[in-house]
Amino acid sequence: MPPVELLLMLLLLATAIVVARLKDLFAAAMLTGIASLLAAGLFVLMDAVDVAFTEAAVGAGVGTVLFLGALSLTSRREKQERTRILPILIVVATGAALIYGTWDMPAYGDPDAVIHHHLAPDLIAETENKIHIPNIVTAILASFRGYDTLGEVVVIFTAGVGVALLLGGLGLRRSDAGTEEES
């Protein structure tokens, strides 16, 4: 692994330990934002710019604000509790199992990995001849798996409609504010 990414991983680890140890919940919410920014930086360095952007927008932007919104409904400080051993053991065991699971994965950036030899060469060679779209990613998203993308868009649209209905709609809120100012 290149040294920059190693350093970023180290920073991520330090952030996680600090978040777990902090008793001030406002500071902990801020530090989760830092963790998201670090993860986004790592994803960018691994060439996954779209994933990185989602991480930065949802984790650092919306996530921090949601944490703060939840904090405004509860107290600013965590209750003092003695350190318990069992949860730490469970977390360490789960982490060790996950790390053990990565041993079977191909090395980072390995050109001989299975995923680079299964479908990718065919797609790179054939896409432009088949459907005449020069950008292969766009062709796969919008044509080869077009119905899948359509389904995703429908899910996002439904979620948006649901949120708008739960919030009561913009028109209703405006009329409420109007009557309040008149009174």
Place this chain on the structure above:
Amino acid sequence: MYVAGMAAIVATMFLALARAANGPTVFDRILAVNMFGTKTVLLIAVAGFLTGRPEWLDLAIVYTLVNFTGTLAVLRFARFGNLARDDRKADRS
């Protein structure tokens, strides 16, 4: 040059993280997180330019926007203790 730039940015990241973890006041922490966002933007810009992909600069600009909006929301929370309240009501009370 790539190594020097990256090393400087990562070193600043360590300092910002230390300030966010220790910062005695709330505003120290907010400033540290805002600075950390700026360092992420710089990291992306440097990585883009020095690996021959200057189009990542657009990405860095959008990160700046997210960082700015997030900082505004956090500052609003620190000032009013609430995100949904009306400013005028908060001033009156």
